[in-house]
Amino acid sequence: MKDLGPLKYFLGIEVARSSAGLFLSQGKYTLDIISESDLLGAKPSGFPMEQNHKLGLASGVPLSDLEQYRRLVGRLIYLAVTRPDLAYSVHILSQFMQEPRSENWKATLRVVRYLKATSGHGILLNSDCDLNLQGWCDSDWATCPLTRRSLSGWLVFLGKSPISWKTKKQHIVSTSSAEAEYRSMAAITCELKWLKALLLSLGVQHPKTIKLFCDSESALHIAKNPIFHEQTKHIKVDCHFVRDAITKGLISPSHVPTNSQLADIFIKSLGKSQFDYLLSKLGVSNPHVPT
Known part of the structure; x- marks a missing residue:
């Protein structure tokens, strides 16, 4: 050693x-x-x-x-x-x-x-960090031209620093954009739950509810509505999982406009102006280049 x-x-x-x-x-x-x-x-x-x-x-x-x-x-x-x-x-x-x-x-x-x-x-893992988690999730419905499976993308911040992100094709075909968005919400909820437990094992308490940003009004409505409608029965497991997380105070989902959705960069190819805008919000940069 x-x-x-x-x-x-x-x-x-x-x-x-x-x-x-x-x-x-x-x-x-x-x-x-x-x-x-x-x-x-x-x-x-x-x-x-x-x-x-x-x-x-x-x-x-x-x-x-x-x-x-x-x-x-x-x-x-x-x-x-x-x-x-x-x-x-x-x-x-x-x-x-x-x-x-x-x-x-x-x-x-x-x-x-x-x-x-x-x-x-x-x-940059910022030293000015309040150790609070924050999540962003999005999906691109039926984006695969061969299988028509949707693409999920999510991003997690610890304070002002990005610490976890992912782009992944969903396992099954979603029949609506709201369903695809909801599956993305369930995926990031699982990640946030794990990260909170990881922080606790390191001696970092996280008593606050984790903010979760989604740009789908329909998915947010499903998450907050305690009644199962006929159209949502096929995603019942995800519904229970997300709602339990909301009830226990783990997450607090809220709406964000699509053009301000940071997870958008993980689910589609963007033009230069929007790509650069989201990149600056992610904190990806070269500190040696003068601005």
Whole structure:
């Protein structure tokens, strides 16, 4: 056993300390990805994935070198540990590991060109933290063109710092957008419950009700309505789970406008202006670049 001093670099993650808090980034790892992709001289991209893409229906030429695609996407998956802005792109690209096509490869290289413009980005774990949890959840209904399963995305803050996020395709087909939103709400409720227990094991009490922001009025109505209607019986388990959390004071769901929904960045490809706006709210930035 050796005391190696203050943490600065571990498994590709760089840690910078200041009075503002801990800044986590993977700058060297990012530059290695760009260099390995032979894109050091390429034109940077302003956002990782083009809007209204049709990658799920790609019909181009299958790639001859599957290992190259799988290796690059695998490295992007690890990079997303400190880059929530990559969560959606990595989720989409990782679905084509078995038979990637030319369109998928081009989309992957676009993500690398985005990294070229944001190689120093990371997340700040703010020292000015009240240790209160806050959740944001959203869904994109029937977004998969092949299975019509919906996409869930959620984000959890501890104080002002993002500590947990996820983009995931739902397990079954939802028959309405409200149902898809409600499943996302149930998923983040499970995560918030676990995080609260984790904080307690570390000696951090969290007596306050956790704020949960959702942009679906229908899902919020289902969560607060104690009566089961015929249309909601097929999601009865999720209904009980979320309502129990509300009754016990674990969460307090409230509505947020769609254009201010932070979890929107985890469920769809956005234009540059909206992407940059949500990115600034997430706290993803490069502290070494003057603003």
